[in-house]
Every structure is written in structure tokens, then in C-alpha cells.
Amino acid sequence: MNLSLWIAAGLLAFVALAGGLSKTFVPREKLATLPGARWTGRASTGFVKTLGVLELLAAVGLILPAVLDIAPVLVPVTAVCWILLMIGAAVTHLRDGEARFVALNLVYLALAGYVAWGRFGPESFTG
Template sequence: MNLTLWIAAGLLAAVALLGGITKTFVPKEELAAHNGGEWTGQAGVGFVKTLGILELLAAVGLILPAALGIAPVMVPVTAVCWVLLMVGAMITHGRLGQFKLVMLNSVYLALAAFVAWGRFSLEPFTG
């Protein structure tokens, strides 16, 4: 189970890293021109960049605390935060009729819920 939880956290961290880099460093107008990024056309630059930074922090929070043995409880806490972020993403994409993206976000939400449950209950980090 430990390996499965590490893999799930690693996949989520990769998704968060990619999304965070994109939202933080790609101009909003360019994001809005791509499939799935249409919502950024109606959002402020600061909001988009803030989400990007939160995603970068999530990428770090899903891996480094446990890997370094410093406050490993932050891994499931970060996973819970990712669940909340995905709820917002699902609402946003649902309002735009992007149901394939809603389904993708629901997969990310399920992975994050699995990591949170697993690290809080099944295989918590000890030490």
C-alpha cells in the first residue's frame, strides 16, 4: 500500500507541477486560447497566477515533507487541499460545458482523496 500511495502522490505532484508552471509562467491570453484554458479569459491575471503558485506548492507538499522526513503530515493535508482545488476546477469546467475536463478533474480528486485517506489512516508516516 505504501508504494501505491507514493505512486498516486507522485502522479498528482506531476500534474500539479505542470499546471502550476503553466498558470504561473504562461501569459493569460495564451492560456485562454487553448482547450481547457478558456476560463482564464474571464479571470484576473493575479487569480490565475495565484492558482499556479498554489499548484506549485501542492507539487512540493505532496512529496518533499515525506521524502525529507520534515512534517510528513503535510502530505495528506496537501492532498485534502488538492481535493478542494479540484472541486473548484470541476465547478468551473462544468459551467463552461467542458465535461471531459470535469471527468479528468474527478480522477485527480479521487487520487487526492485516496492519498489523504491512505496517509491519514492506512499507512501514515511515522517518525
């Protein structure tokens, strides 16, 4: 189970890193032309960049606290935050009629739920 939790956290960290880099460094106008990012055309640049930075922090928070053994409780806390972010993302994609992205958000949400459950519970870093 520990290995599967690491894999799930790693996958989520990769997704967060990719999303965070694009939202932080790709111009909002260019993002708005990409599949699944139509919403960025309606959002302020500051909001998009803030989400990007939060995703970069999530990528770090899902892995580094456990690897460095510094406040490893931040791993499941970050997973819970990712769940909240994915709820917002799913609602946004649902409004835009992008069902495949809603499904993808729900997969990420489920993975984050698994990480949160596993790291708060049976495979806690404090136990």
C-alpha cells in the same frame, strides 16, 4: 499499499507541477486559447498566477515532506487541499460545458482522496 500511495502522490505532483508552471509563467491571454483553460480569459491575471503558485506548492507538498521526513503530515493535508481545488476546477469546467475536463478533475480528486485517506490512516508516516 505504500507504493501505490507514492505513485498516486507522484502523479498528482506531476499534474500540479505542470498546471502550476503553465499558470504561473504562460501569459493569461495565451492560456485562454488552450483547451480546458478558457476560464482564464475571464479571470484576473493575479488570480490565475495565484492558482499557479498554489499548484506549485501542492507539487512540493505532496512529495518533499515525506522524502525529507520534515512534517510528513503535510502530505495528506496537501492532498485534502488538492481535493478542494479539484472541486473548484470541476465546477468551473462544468460551467464551461467541458465534460472531459470535469471527468479528469474527478479522477485527480479521487487520487487525492486516496492519498489523504492512506496517509492519514493505514499508511501514515507517523505510525
